[in-house]
Amino acid sequence: DVKVTQSSRYLVKRTGEKVFLECVQDMDHENMFWYRQDPGLGLRLIYFSYDVKMKEKGDIPEGYSVSREKKERFSLILESASTNQTSMYLCASSGTFEQYFGPGTRLTVT
């Protein structure tokens, strides 16, 4: 079974803090993705990576950056957290097109 893990289920941060969200997959997948999900807005792609050190912007990259130094790990960085980044953050990985999601991190920025 594919296993995607995320570093935290719940996280509370203050405005202006630098926030790191970590995602690890154990299936040797090439592709990894970061989404955020908000009520009424569905899943929105922030960034994705199709190889180590390769990344592409998704639909809403502003205020975020990513890092993929190893194949199994994909990190999302909020450079200076703001209240409008309060959301559920979901990581996914895929070998081809079947994406498998981690449990999610519910981030609250106060």
Place this chain on the structure above:
Amino acid sequence: QKEVEQNSGPLSVPEGAIASLNCTYSDRGSQSFFWYRQYSGKSPELIMSIYSNGDKEDGRFTAQLNKASQYVSLLIRDSQPSDSATYLCAVNARGSGNTGKLIFGQGTTLQVKP
């Protein structure tokens, strides 16, 4: 026009009935189609994938694909209260190459009433 469209619902069906969830997509070149189930407060879970026209059955679930009409549907037979969830349709993105990028619909909320 959204790239992947679903009726947000809620779709309410009685226990034991067939639930029919529909999805239309705009890119005629799409080749890969997926259904995810998402329980409230949880992450999406892949339940069906379909790549060819026709039906694909897996237990109580049947995915149907019609590329000419650009729609994909999910039938759930003998619906149970535990099937109550939001169902997301996903399609491979235009020009996605080997990146695995998918376009997700907004999801349809299904309520199965005992």
